[in-house]
Amino acid sequence: MxxxxxxxxxxxxxxxxxPSKSLAHRAIICASLSSGESIISNIDYSDDIIATISAVKALGANIKEESNTLYITGIQGKAVNDAIIDCNESGSTLRFFVPLATLFAESVRFVGQGNLGKRPLTPFYEIFDKQAIEYSYEDDELDLTIHGEIKADTFAIRGDISSQFISGLLFALPLLDKDSKIVLTTPLESIGYIDLTLQMLEMFGIKVENQNYETFIIEGKQNYKAINYKVEGxxxxxxxxxxxxxxxxxxxxxxxxxxxxxxxxxxxxxxxxxxxxxxxxxxxxxxxxxxxxxxxxxxxxxxxxxxxxxxxxxxxxxxxxxxxxxxxxxxxxxxxxxxxxxxxxxxxxxxxxxxxxxxxxxxxxxxxxxxxxxxxxxxxxxxxxxxxxxxxxxxxxxxxxxxxxxxxxxxxxxxxxxxxxxxxxxxx
The missing domain is CATH 3.65.10.10 (Enolpyruvate transferase domain)
Known part of the structure; x- marks a missing residue:
């Protein structure tokens, strides 16, 4: 050692x-869901951010890297049949992309390193079971395969689990054909991280109705709009x-x-x-x-x-x-x-x-x-x-x-x- x-x-x-890792994750994702080219500057290529860059590329986004700036052209429809997303040890990458990946790949496999496979994904598994989405996984290591596409619905989720589950849904649901709701069954913890997600979505032209951090109403058929954004410290x-x-x-x-x-x-x-x-x-x-x-x-x-x-x-x-x-x-x-x-x-x-x-x-x-x-x-x-x-x-x-x-x-x-x-x- x-x-x-x-x-x-x-x-x-x-x-x-x-620059903020939390904001960089969110900006890269939103830019990759946008029509046209976004310029995301002040990027630090930490392992977690590299994982998110690799994830959006695996789903079909086009990214040009110049020094600490990313030029991102968004994903155009279902660009891939079978995607492999290596999250390394990034919990944010994993939980943000599980709902999103189902929209852009016929089949997606998530892999990772370290303790990432020990982090629970139960809220997503409950959604898959309810919506008859096929999935399989290994215990105590990250090897998750998903076949199927998440559908508009009312999603009941505990608020005292990781906010990353909620953010993952907030990124994906505006792209669906119908409206959705996220209803929290317990008080929300980590409100600040949800605020970051809502702030970034608004910057990229996405509307979410936040009802006192208890219910989030998300219209379907929304479009992310490309912007230029500098990541803060x-x-x-x-x-x-x-x-x-x-x-x-x-x-x-x-x-x-x-x-x-x-x-x-x-x-x-x-x-x-x-x-x-x-x-x-x-x-x-x-x-x-x-x-x-x-x-x-x-x-x-x-x-x-x-x-x-x-x-x-x-x-x-x-x-x-x-x-x-x-x-x-x-x-x-x-x-x-x-x-x-x-x-x-x-x-x-x-x-x-x-x-x-x-x-x-x-x-x-x-x-x-x-x-x-x-x-x-x-x-x-x-x-x-x-x-x-x-x-x-x-x-x-x-x-x-x-x-x-x-x-x-x-x-x-x-x-x-x-x-x-x-x-x-x-x-x-």
Whole structure:
């Protein structure tokens, strides 16, 4: 396995945050469903975005790549008979494309890597059963084959599962011949991610009637309209450097829209809540260390920032909680277990419960340990920030997994003064 040694150091300077992965997924999909050519700029070719680009190409979209810009000509009808979509480890790609792919291919097979096959697809299977759509799958690995086309209907879905199921339907249903409804049977979690989908659909000319996030009414026979769109900076990635600032580093985060619909913008409010000083301009955010107080955090609306917030809370005096985060157990790894295991190695005091973390703040991290990313990009980046506030060096295993969402992370880390020594790989 790959290994790096991270030396204690203060990060200082400016960092330009990469574009939002969530918005890039949505823009690429909408552009690929549009008539004419769309230009999508400020693209970062992370593993997940490459998976979505490959998916729309497999369904017949034409994409020309020039530097960080995509020129996308939309899919024209049923362009393929048998499509294979390799989602790699991208849950967004998988769940967004399951309904869509049935509209553009007679048969489609989804494959993937890592833990993706363990992520549930039950809401889609229930739709297939109701509509007599043929499908088959393998247990504990992603190998799903679908024969048939999703039809207009009233779709009853729980709101406390991944919002990706709802977004997948929202992309597909406007293209059907008749009107459809999505009716949520429980209150919606991750509202921010649905807002991103609705915002992007509106930009591309699609109308959805949102009845208080309980029912969505979608007219059929709509047409996506090609546009030019620049992807804004990613609060999921900004969170790592903002949290670093709250812990005593000195970083100005650039290319960020404080008025964004992104759910992970909540990191700014959370850092203020614990007592960090936060300076905001129209395009930058900077967090500074102050007296950090303990809080109780609800992670249901912003699960991606839970790992880095757990690090911050581990160094906030008093008793902290992060609640409603059971879904983190079926990400690239079991993130609750990974957070507990790896931060505890550095000196954190964490109690792991089925759907929450209880964290008792400590004064400092002073243990020298080998820690693992669990091949999870958000765990790797969290541990990199942890290393800046450790008294001793940290060896991180499987550091390259940051390519899933932030390929330039280690370059940016070093540009801010982060000290890295690349070690010889260990072969098991």
């Amino acid at each position: 790959s290994r790096i040694k991270l030396m204690p150091t203060i990060l200082k300077g400016e960092v330009e945050i990469p 990613d609060f999921s990635q900004a969170a790592f450097f903002l949290a670093a600032g709250a812990l005593g580093n000195d970083i100005v985060v650039k290319n960020i829209n404080i008025n964004s619909y992104q759910a992970d913008k909540e990191v700014v409010a959370l850092l203020k809540q614990i007592g960090a000083e936060v300076e905001i301009t129209s395009t930058t955010v900077r967090a500074k260390k102050s007296k950090l107080d303990n809080i109780v955090m609800d992670g249901s609306e912003c699960p991606d920032i839970v790992p880095i917030m757990a690090l911050v809370l581990a160094l906030c005096k008093g008793k902290n909680e992060i609640n409603n985060v059971a879904r983190l157990r079926i990400k690239e790894c079991d993130r609750l277990a990974a957070i507990n295991m790896e931060l505890s190695k550095l000196g954190a005091k964490i109690q792991e419960l089925p759907d929450s973390l209880k964290i008792e703040g400590v004064d400092k991290f002073n243990l020298t340990k080998v820690v693992s990313s669990h091949k999870d990009h958000r765990i790797a980046m969290t541990l990199a920030i942890a290393a800046t506030v450790c008294e001793n060096e940290v060896i991180l295993e499987d550091y390259e997994c940051v390519s899933k969402s932030y390929p330039a992370f280690w370059e940016d880390y070093q540009s801010l003064g982060g000290k890295i020594e690349y070690l010889e790989a260990v072969y098991e």
